[in-house]
Amino acid sequence: MRSEALLSVCDLRIAFGAVEAVRGLSFDVLPREVFAVVGESGAGKSLTARALLGIVPRDATVNGSVRLRGGADPAAERGRRIALVPQDALSALSPVHPVGDQLAAAVRSVRRVSRKEARARAVAALDRVGIPDAARRARAYPHEYSGGMRQRAVIAMATVNEPDVVVADEPTTALDEDRRERVLRLLAEQREAVGAALVLVTHDLDVVRDHADRVLVMYAGRAAELGPVERVLGHPRAPYTAGLLAALPQDGPRRRRLPALTGTPPAPGALGPGCAFAPRCPLAVAACHEDEPEPQAVDGRTVACHRVADVPEPIREFL
Amino acid sequence: MTDPLLDVRGLVVRYGPVTAVDHVSFTLDAGETLALDGPSGCGKSSTALAVLQLRRPHAGRVRFEGRELTSLTDRELRPLRPRMQPVFQDPYGSLSPRHRIRDAVAEPLKAQGRWNADDGPARVAELLEKVGLDPSSGDRRPHELSGGQCQRAGIARALACEPRLLVLDEPVSALDASVRAGVLNLLADLQDELGLGYLFICHDRAVVRHVADRVIEMREGRITSEWRPR
Structure with missing residues (x-):
């Protein structure tokens, strides 16, 4: 504390x-x-x-x-x-x-x-x-x-x-x-x-x-990402945060389709052993379905994602 | 030049002494999305109800597919109703909690006398699939589905009678961000496929910019401006 x-x-x-x-x-x-x-x-x-x-x-x-x-x-x-x-x-x-x-x-x-x-x-x-x-x-x-x-x-x-x-x-x-x-x-x-x-x-x-000033992004009862707003929303490192931001209609050139996340948030009690976001995550690998990721300090914020080290920023391009 | 799908002239809706819609006029073509934007209480939803003749306007004309609706009796309107369908804001509130999704989608077919036991169920399954719902969700009741899934079911029901016009009253305002994009994409796909006209009521500026071909701004019952997103 x-x-x-x-x-x-x-x-x-x-x-x-x-x-x-x-x-x-x-x-x-x-x-x-x-x-x-x-x-x-x-x-x-x-x-x-x-x-x-x-x-x-x-x-x-x-x-x-x-x-x-x-x-x-x-x-x-x-x-x-x-x-x-x-x-x-x-x-x-x-x-x-x-x-x-x-x-x-x-x-x-x-x-x-x-x-x-x-x-x-x-x-x-x-x-x-x-x-x-x-x-x-x-x-x-x-x-x-x-x-x-x-x-x-x-x-x-x-x-x-x-x-x-x-x-x-x-x-x-x-x-x-x-x-x-x-x-x-x-x-x-x-x-x-x-x-x-x-x-x-x-x-x-x-x-x-x-x-x-700061934001905690929650998914299925856990912190997906936590840190200063300009970092988390400006340069998201958790795939969930990035997907959520990408799915928002934005100013700028109109797109007929938005990059929507597939599926819906899981019901509590219907979670597998792995990362709760893995079933919807375009970046998920085998490890993501096996263990829940622990929060780690990355790039001035805390992120819970197994892929955070090997997916470079901006991860939006990988979604 | 062909008639527009919807041609509204000088529409007036009053609630007692309050004029909610004050001489509103606009047109909407097939395949087009016209957004109605404005703060709470500006008359957007009253306009929608009056277009659908769910609330009869006090004055003005509503021409739909070339027919004047305001002079028709309720009985005369009935065969036209399937062609203009509403989708409401509250995905749970628009479906009966006691009916399975399958029955909710079948209901308009039955009400229109278009149901037959042989191919009715297949038609319902087709509608559910069209809106991106698993056919097994037909067995569920609304409380067993997420808000996004319920909204898709509401859209399936609106599509059951092959409408030409959907009046969408804040259809994504109650949905979560990650689910909202999916429903907006669905609406875009359905419009491309079926050439539907959308009267899209929404107060979220970003959504309006995304979906609309034209935008009408309302304030205190009047149209204050009309513009096109880039």
Whole structure:
């Protein structure tokens, strides 16, 4: 564990019975960085994001460790040092309490302050996320807010106690491009304002490119590639990362067909002994089907791929 | 010069006092992809529903294969419906969770009275294969398939009655990146093979640039610009 890390994840494993959905993840989140976790549905990114806050499904078994700086268990610091922006802003707020009351309750759940003080902090947080006339709006119910305002209120809720780490789980999935940009800008501003690191879980590589400092690319519950965004997305070394990037429609000359990855991501529990990506990987050799590759440091990032040493960059040309 | 496949003039859709689509006009030729782009609530999907006559427009004309649809009764529309088929955004939501994929694809054939027990199953297997699904996936129910596979099944069902026009409402927005490319390629191949016209609703600019021959931008119910990707 690097001493400056705000949050350290070491060999995290999450299993449902005999089926492992997260299969040995290790990474640190550094102060004030935007750390993206990217992957396709079923890769385990949402499970991982929630495990960072000590939220795991009841029937799951968790191994490995997640620790905040100083060794604290994040579950005990949830809402205080680490907070969640959940995926669905509409269902994240109680429909039967005014928004300001919900924020004030969040304040009083972690701080011994007067109702009046909690109220003032709630209004200040709403004001900070750009809710107009925040003192009055604090008395309104979620159904009186527009969709965009509810999204803002949820972000205010996550930042009201000035946490060290904000975990945002697909905060922009259901939004169109304009709103997506607005929400991401708001998250960035709020992160700046309270001095927090942001863990941004997304399936959208454009969001990663535009907003993150470092990225963890997950495939089938493991890290395929982990490192600075400009290296990982600019010069991918894991075939999965490269294939994913190649499959994105790009600006530039139009192509009638995109270089699509064949097949679909594997279901947890349906994995062979080898690299989980091997059945879809155009570079796979016999060894890839036999052993799971271990992460290794290559070219300023970490890559889990047996072929990383013998396939030169840019590997896109080999796909 | 032949008629366009679809000719929409002065289309207006209202929901109570709200005008969702405000005098929208465009044409679409066979074999062409016209993208409708714009933010949430700009009227893209309302335009799609009105073109399909699933929601009757308040004003305007919709000519499809040279026939005016807005003046037809529901009964008169029925024989034309197979020729214009929707594909929706949510791959799971567009299929009944209780039906096997095979039955979902057979349903439009049955509804159109085109089903017969001798060659119906073979037609379904052919459709599944056409969209890149293993025939064995016909035995599955939607929750047993991935999102990409469900979307392919939805496309197979849309193709069952040999349409000329597909109205695709955000067909790849819910799909993962590595799967999305496969579905976009499938749509391109089907268009090349069958000469389908696509009205393609999408708010992802990169996808729009990739698929569209022409793009119409909408905002607050009106067309604000029209352009062609390079």
